[in-house]
Every structure is written in C-alpha cells, then in structure tokens.
Amino acid sequence: MPAVIAVAGGLKLAHVKPTEASSDREPLPVSTCQAVAEGWQSDKVQLASAKPVNREQVRISFIGHSTYLIETPEGVTIATDYNGYIGNNDAPTVVTMNKAHSSHYTLKPDPAIENVLPGWNPNGGPIDHDxxxxxxxxxxxxTDIRSGFGSREADANSIFIFEVAGLCIGHLGHLHHDLEDRHIAQIGRLDVVMVPIDGGLTVGHERMSDIVKRLRASVILPMHRRGTPINAFLDLFGEDFDRQFREQDNLTVTLRDLPKQPTIIILQGV
Structure with missing residues (x-):
C-alpha cells in the first residue's frame, strides 16, 4: 500500500500506485462486491490473501459526525473519515480520510496507525487504493467535490468500500454530486452504506434518498447529521423502508442476518 507521511502543507504520499498495468506489479485483489453485482460465480471468488469469504460478525460503532469504527472478525479496526478523534478506542489499524472539511481528516494521524488512506491524491489526479x-x-x-466560486475539484473525495466476512460495506464520504452509472458499477453491491444526510453541505436530501435507493443496501446508516432534522430525510422513504432508532451507538451485522427489508438505522450520537 502507499505509505503516507504528514508534512507541513498536508499529507504526502511516499509512493503512489501506478495507474498503468506493469509486468512487475502484484495482481489486484478480487472484489466480491463487484462480482456479485455483475452476476459472476461469487461462490468461487476469494480475496487476494487467498482466505475464503466467511460469514462472521462485523461490529460497526458510530463515533460521531462521519466517523464509524468497523471491527472485523480477525481484529482489524477501521475508522472512517478520521479526524484524530475516535473516543476512548485504541489507535485503529486503518483510517480513511476525506478533505472537503477539516472535520473529515487530520494532517497528523497517530503514528500507531498502520494504514492511513486519504481519499484524495496530494500529488494530483485520482487516488487508487486496493x-x-x-x-x-x-x-x-x-468523486468530485465543490471548491471555491462554484467550481469542482475532480477526484477529491472517495467512497470507500470495505469487503469483509462476505459483507460489502460502503462509506460515501463527503459526497457533493449524484452518482453516475459508472460510479454505481465501480461500487458494486453494498449490504451496508453510510450516508451523509446534512441536506446541504453534501448532497441534498431528495437527491441523497435517490442515491440510497439506487445502491439498494440492506442497512443504511445516516451520518453527518447536523443541520436539517433527520425526519426530513426519513420522510422521503416509503413503507418499503424500515426505520429504527437505536439506544446504542453500535450494531453487529452478518451476511446471513441482514434485514429482508431495507432498514435505516439511526445509532446514538451526533
């Protein structure tokens, strides 16, 4: 993976994965999420680590704003849109970041974090993580983000997809525009999706509800919840979507126990 170091002007990649294929490059991992979405023989698909897909529990905790902590069966911990704060938890194994606002990244990540994955390329152009x-x-x-005077900065936000225990878990980051067909194809199947619902700083509620419906995830986890009351978002979904307000800040999910009806789950936190 690209090593990432913090410098005065921001994050600098010590190495960026080449965009063109080369003979000495390691083979890319296989995406189970894309394989299932495209109708491949998913029961024969394995990750690049050669470990078969399993169906164990994954725990997802809402830390706040756009940060969720994902805990995998083998003890990997992942903090999304990491800004330096993860509550009382130990330093995660992996952090992902987006740069639209300082509440979604930090230029001084904890040195104990083994894998720091920025959603933008400090050297310019798209960033590519596998x-x-x-x-x-x-x-x-x-995806792109809005920049000054109504312009757009290409490839400056990342939707991260985490494939673990047979689950496909997506985090939309600081999404500023509709998803095109090519984005949907690249994302593939999602079982769980984390969605910003502020209604203004990111995509507006109506457009975001359309995106959620297109992604067809079983579990929808709202985030970036400051601003317009959450009911304004929930009201855009019909009876085919369930809604649950939980008293806990976490839930566990397995592939076999996903709800049969798409369910919007609001965990405790802000």
Missing amino acids: VVVSDTYIRNVT
Whole structure:
C-alpha cells in the first residue's frame, strides 16, 4: 500500500500506485462486491490473501459526525473519515480520510496507525487504493467535490468500500454530486452504506434518498447529521423502508442476518 507521511502543507504520499498495468506489479485483489453485482460465480471468488469469504460478525460503532469504527472478525479496526478523534478506542489499524472539511481528516494521524488512506491524491489526479489488511479488502471510488466560486475539484473525495466476512460495506464520504452509472458499477453491491444526510453541505436530501435507493443496501446508516432534522430525510422513504432508532451507538451485522427489508438505522450520537 502507499505509505503516507504528514508534512507541513498536508499529507504526502511516499509512493503512489501506478495507474498503468506493469509486468512487475502484484495482481489486484478480487472484489466480491463487484462480482456479485455483475452476476459472476461469487461462490468461487476469494480475496487476494487467498482466505475464503466467511460469514462472521462485523461490529460497526458510530463515533460521531462521519466517523464509524468497523471491527472485523480477525481484529482489524477501521475508522472512517478520521479526524484524530475516535473516543476512548485504541489507535485503529486503518483510517480513511476525506478533505472537503477539516472535520473529515487530520494532517497528523497517530503514528500507531498502520494504514492511513486519504481519499484524495496530494500529488494530483485520482487516488487508487486496493489494500488487503488481514481479513479485509479496502478499495475506493473517487468523486468530485465543490471548491471555491462554484467550481469542482475532480477526484477529491472517495467512497470507500470495505469487503469483509462476505459483507460489502460502503462509506460515501463527503459526497457533493449524484452518482453516475459508472460510479454505481465501480461500487458494486453494498449490504451496508453510510450516508451523509446534512441536506446541504453534501448532497441534498431528495437527491441523497435517490442515491440510497439506487445502491439498494440492506442497512443504511445516516451520518453527518447536523443541520436539517433527520425526519426530513426519513420522510422521503416509503413503507418499503424500515426505520429504527437505536439506544446504542453500535450494531453487529452478518451476511446471513441482514434485514429482508431495507432498514435505516439511526445509532446514538451526533
């Protein structure tokens, strides 16, 4: 994976994975999520680590804002949109970051973090992550962000997908625009999706509800919840979506126990 170091002007990649194929390059991991979405023989698909897909529990905890902590069966911990704060938890194994606002990244990540994955390329152009960490395969799909005076900065946000225990878990990051067909194809199947619902700083509620419906995940976890009341988002879904307000800040999911009806779950936190 690319090593990442913090410098005065921001994060600097010590190495960026080449975009063109080369003979000495390691083969990329296989995406089970894309394989299932495209109708491949998914029962024969294995990750690049050669470990077969399993169906064990994954725990997802809401830390706050856009940060969720994902805990895998083999003990990998992943903090999304990491800004330096993860509550009382130990330093995670992996952090992902996005740069639209300082609340979604830090230029001084804890040195104990083994894998720091920025959603943008400090050297310019798109960033491309294909990382296997123990039982988890992590990849990204880049999108654009709004910049000054109404312009757009290409490939400056990443949707991260975490493939673990047979589950496909997606985090939309600081999404600023609709997803095109190519984005949907690159993302593949999602069982769980973390969605910003502020209604203004990211995609508006109506457009975000359309995105959620297109992604067809079984579990929808709202985040970035400051701003317009959450009911304004929930009201855009019909009776085919269940809604659950939990008293806990976490849940466990397995592939075999996913709800049959798409379910929006609001965990405790802000």
